[in-house]
Amino acid sequence: EVQLVESGGPLVQPGGSLRLSCAASGFSFSNFGMNWVRQAPGKGLEWVSFISRSSSPIYYADSVKGRFTISRDNAKNSLYLQMSNLSVEDTAIYYCARDRDAFSTSSCPDYWGQGTLVTVSS
Amino acid sequence: DIQLTQSPSTLSASVGDRVTITCRASQSINTWLAWYQQKPGKAPKLLIYKASNLEIGVPSRFSGSGSGTEFTLTINTLQPDDSATYYCQQFSTYPRTFGQGTKVDIK
Numbered sequence: 708e709v710q711l712v713e714s715g716g717p718l719v720q721p722g723g724s725l726r727l728s729c730a731a732s733g734f735s736f737s738n739f740g741m742n743w744v745r746q747a748p749g750k751g752l753e754w755v756s757f758i759s760r761s762s763s764p765i766y767y768a769d770s771v772k773g774r775f776t777i778s779r780d781n782a783k784n785s786l787y788l789q790m791s792n793l794s795v796e797d798t799a800i801y802y803c804a805r806d807r808d809a810f811s812t813s814s815c816p817d818y819w820g821q822g823t824l825v826t827v828s829s
Numbered sequence: 830d831i832q833l834t835q836s837p838s839t840l841s842a843s844v845g846d847r848v849t850i851t852c853r854a855s856q857s858i859n860t861w862l863a864w865y866q867q868k869p870g871k872a873p874k875l876l877i878y879k880a881s882n883l884e885i886g887v888p889s890r891f892s893g894s895g896s897g898t899e900f901t902l903t904i905n906t907l908q909p910d911d912s913a914t915y916y917c918q919q920f921s922t923y924p925r926t927f928g929q930g931t932k933v934d935i936k
Binding site: 744 | 874928
């Protein structure tokens with residue numbers, strides 16, 4: 708069974724930094740591209756970042772480019788999102804999501820984690 | 830960036846009705862479109878990929894169609910469990926973008 712479990716989302720002050728993790732199991736993690744998608748309270752879905760199975764290429768939404776860094780450790784079946792210079796607008800539930808098709812950069816997420824809430828507030 | 834516009838934003842329908850949601854792209858995305866269902870407090874669930882392909886395990890009352898810039902998600906014979914918000918997403922180019930969502934209520 709595919710499982711994605713996010714962690715690392717406590718309260719952080721504006722301007723602060725935070726690292727999210729996503730532990731993957733139940734599939735060959737190294738064969739799939741991975742995404743971070745976020746959802747502000749009461750709002751719609753916003754795609755944040757994608758990392759291919761080999762860590763290149765990597766893509767970001769304009770709203771986080773230069774502030775967020777996606778990475779992965781295939782040996783540990785883990786995905787990460789390093790977030791810096793956080794603002795209140797970054798407050799959201801952050802989901803990690805696996806791309807549906809292995810060995811592809813042209814796919815869509817199929818499995819999603821339960822999400823981790825990141826709150827940016829003073 | 831490619832913009833996706835869904836219509837309507839909300840709709841209310843009765844059990845057994847046929848419901849159609851439209852997603853329009855600001856430029857051609859071929860068939861690189863997915864549809865998701867999200868219920869309150871839950872992660873999104875993939876329903877349709879590549880515009881018209883039903884994901885495994887999704888009831889056959891859901892169907893998708895379209896190509897280029899106009900796409901539709903149809904729910905035949907609406908069920909109480911279909912009360913949710915539905916999103917389209919394009920995966921033609923980066924940044925991948927979502928529509929703003931369509932909330933479906935059951936009368």
